[in-house]
Amino acid sequence: MLLAPGLVEWNERRWGLSARHVEYLSEGRSAARLRAVLYTDDRGRVRQPRLDPYLALSFESSAPEGGPQRERQWLSAASQLAADLADGRLHGAANLPPGLGDARPFAWRGLTTAVRYTYTGPLPHDVSRAEAAVRKRISKARRTGYTFESHASAEDLQRMLDSTGARQGFSYGLNSADVDALTRLLGPEVFRRHAVRDPLGEVVSAGARLVQAGGVALDWVQGTDPRALNDGAVQLMYAGVLQDLDEVGASTFDFGGANIAAVARAKSSWGLRLTPYVAVSRPSVKQLALQVPALRALALRVRR
Incomplete structure (x- = not known):
């Protein structure tokens, strides 16, 4: 990819x-x-x-x-x-x-070489492999009226990335023009943009993945409005993402890294395999x- x-x-x-x-x-x-x-x-x-x-x-x-x-x-x-x-x-x-x-x-x-880690797993992914807390959050989000979509506008994606970056003290360095440019170059079947809407229809979570048909789908960028975190928006997002990536022909999902403690904890809860990779410097x-x-x-x- x-x-x-x-x-x-x-x-x-x-x-x-x-x-x-x-x-x-x-x-x-x-x-x-x-x-x-x-x-x-x-x-x-x-x-x-x-x-x-x-x-x-x-x-x-x-x-x-x-x-x-x-x-x-x-x-x-x-x-x-x-x-x-x-x-x-x-x-x-x-x-x-x-x-x-x-x-x-x-x-x-x-x-210099060092071992780092990500989580990977085959598609389709059986959500029953995820922890009970993840499944409860997905159910809560659906029950409350949150919905998943297999398309996010470039503007909504930028807004969610900016929100997450500001909350965590970094920047993805992407704007809506960058997102549109990559979509034109790769096509929507390869550069997948996903969104979750709240009960009022507002996008509160958005992300993008890079997909190789018959191969690996990489988790590329993801952002969520902080007010939706406790409602299960992130869990609903990844439940939808894993299903969508299977439907467009990917065979494996890769979370793209799990080397920050809080991030690793969240990603581990999906029941994927801890997978090492090598960093060279x-x-x-x-x-x-x-x-x-x-x-x-x-x-x-x-x-x-």
């Missing part, structure tokens, strides 16, 4: 980045392919676009999952990507998508300084 040409074009325009399409082939007769889009800023630094949860990567191999051939292919292809990230002045963290969890090629190039000056004593000790042992 993150390799979609429309999203790549939008990321370039919205964040002022330049996209470089790269391909790394593994060694051997039966080669695997690692495709990527690496974005660089005006200083030539490799960056992950602001709202993308992961690097735009696709690893393609005919070798069996979990087998030694596939492992060797990954190590060969990923080592070339690691070299590009290390030599390309990687700025900030870059996240590998779930499923590409072997971080050794990046560590071997001197990059350049070591800080402090980290490099801490490595010096260990490197000196290793050098002394080698000399003996």
Whole structure:
């Protein structure tokens, strides 16, 4: 999904980045392919676009999952990507998508690796797997007169994102023109905009997801008016989202990260699988300084 040409074009325009399409082939007769889009800023630094949860990567191999051939292919292809990230002045963290969890090629190039988490699960999702508190909130919202819609206007989406950002002290950096532009580039079946209305018909929650037909649907952005939080608007939103994404052909849902305590608690209540992924970054000056004593000790042992 993150390799979609429309999203790549939008990321370039919205964040002022330049996209470089790269391909790394593994060694051997039966080669695997690692495709990527690496974005660089005006200083030539490799960056992950602001709202993308992961690097735009696709690893393609005919070798069996979990087998030694596939492992060797990954190590060969990923080592070339690691070299590009290390030599390309990687700025900030870059996240590998779930499923590409072997971080050794990046560590071997001197990059720092860390484990982060999201929640993923197959579609359709059985809401009975969610905690009882979630199901009660959904029932409360419906009983009170809240309704879910599989379309949100760009203006309502911006308003809900601004509301959540102001409450939590950050900004999504999106306006209604950005939303309309991405919809034109991807189409409404790929860039899904959802809304929840209160009993008076006012939109009190809105969000957007990126959908790959037959593949992963990513939870992209979501905002809710604080006055609707206790009425189950968020729970009704995700009950509708999970059903809608199944209906448009996605096979898997990914919450796009669960690394903040309060956010992780809410996402865990849906009964999806806790899924690790790898974050890669350049070591800080402090980290490099801490490595010096260990490197000196290793050098002394080698000399003996």
